[in-house]
Amino acid sequence: MLLNLLTSISRIAAALIVILGLLWLLLARPSISFKDASKASPQLVDQPALKKHILMLSEELAPRDYTHPDNLNKVANYIADSLRSSGARVSEQLFEVDGVEYKNIIGEYGPPDQEIIVIGAHYDAKGEFPGADDNASGVAGLLEIGRLLAEKELKTRIALVAFTLEEPPFFRSDNMGSAVYARSLAETGAAVKLMIALEMIGYYSEAKGSQDYPMLLLNLYYPRIGNYIAVVDKMLSTQAQRMKTAMAQVIDLPVYSINAPTFIPGVDFSDHLNFWRYGYPAVMVTDxxxxxxxxxxxxxxxxxxxxxxxxxxxxxxxxxxxLKLSDEIEK
Structure with missing residues (x-):
């Protein structure tokens, strides 16, 4: 009797271990990355410029919510000037919501063909809060990427897009700036190689217990210390795993990925969700x-x-x- 009970318990335990292992493979997509020191040059990024952009958006040009359209226009102009100074082909995408005009700012690099890589970040903020991490950090990253791209010869069109109206009350609506832009790509038949949403990339902590998760199960697969960057993707896609593996080869900051269904809170909490709506591959890079x-x-x-x-x-x-994506030649 006791032997049968122990056998049953061991079988249940073995099955549970297998299930947890399969979930780890499905959600976390573990991979092995080897550092390539010859190609790792994060010092090329101008840290003072990142801070300057964030201070400008979070202090000088705040508040950045939809009830302050004049400030949003000042932010948009600042972004446009920064992209233009890095050699981008800059354009505005104007749209109206409740009688007020808002705009996305688009800076393009590389050949003007149909295939495109999109990197986006929303420049509006919630209410009258400073929004330094959310999401001046993403915009600062966008502008610095533009400066770095200006020095490269690209094989694929790359669009850096600063979106407006990501925050409530427009989140998940057709009035999100990213919804307007993604729809325009679909209408013109653009072939989106990948969309990357930069959503809060500036806050890190070395304190134990500084990292939470929407499900207790995720504590088995991810650290409880918030000192890493995450690449978020939907189920069954390989985009996040590829990006995580590539990033880990050239930076020292730990990189994790997750492929999860959208019913898990946070998985689709940014502009990438509007690209998923049109069947475009998209990921979110986030703290x-x-x-x-x-x-x-x-x-x-x-x-x-x-x-x-x-x-x-x-x-x-x-x-x-x-850059690696831009150099890939479609077969």
């Missing part, structure tokens, strides 16, 4: 937002709390991966 940064959507989300060294590594990792 995990409110699962780590306790200052999310508050007055405490200031430039002084951000880690510009780690942010620079993220920017370089994204830049390097985009």
């Amino acid at each position: 995990t937002a409110f699962y780590r940064n306790r200052a999310y959507h508050s007055e405490a989300d200031t430039a002084a709390r951000l880690d510009y060294g780690k942010m620079a590594q993220v920017v370089y990792g994204v830049f390097d991966y985009v």
Whole structure:
């Protein structure tokens, strides 16, 4: 009797281990990366420039919510000038919501063909909060990537797009700036190689327990210390795993990926969701937002709390991966 019970328990335990292992393979997509020191040059990223951009958006040009369209226009003009100074072909995408005009800013590099790689970040903020991490950090990363791209000969069109109206009350609506832009790509038949959303890339912590997750199960697969960057993707896609592996080869900051269904809170909480709607491959690069940064959507989300060294590594990792994507020749 006891032997039968022990046998049953051992079988259940073995089955549970197999299930957890399969979930690890499905969600976390473990991979092996070998550092390539000859190609790792995160020092090329201008950390003072990152901080300057974030201070400008979070202090000088705040507040950046939809009720302050004049400020949003000033931010848009600042972004356009920065992209233009890096040699981008800059354009505005104007659209109207409730009688007020808003705009996305688009900076393009490389050949003007139908295939395109999109890197995007929203420049609006929640209410009258500073929004340094959310999402001045993403915009700063976008502008620095533009400066780095200006020095490269590209084989694929790359669009750096600063979106407006990502925050409530427009989130998940057709009035999101990224929804307007993604729809315009679909209508023109653009072939999107990948869309990368930069969503809060500046906050890191070495404290134990500084990292939370939407499901207790994820604590088995990911660290409880918030000192890494995450690449988020939908189920069954390989985009996040490829990007994670490539980034880990050229930066020291730990990189994790997750492929998860959208019912898990946070998986589709940014502009990449609008590209998924049109069947485009898209990922989110993030410090995990409110699962780590306790200052999310508050007055405490200031430039002084951000880690510009780690942010620079993220920017370089994204830049390097985009270059690799641009050099790929479709068979």
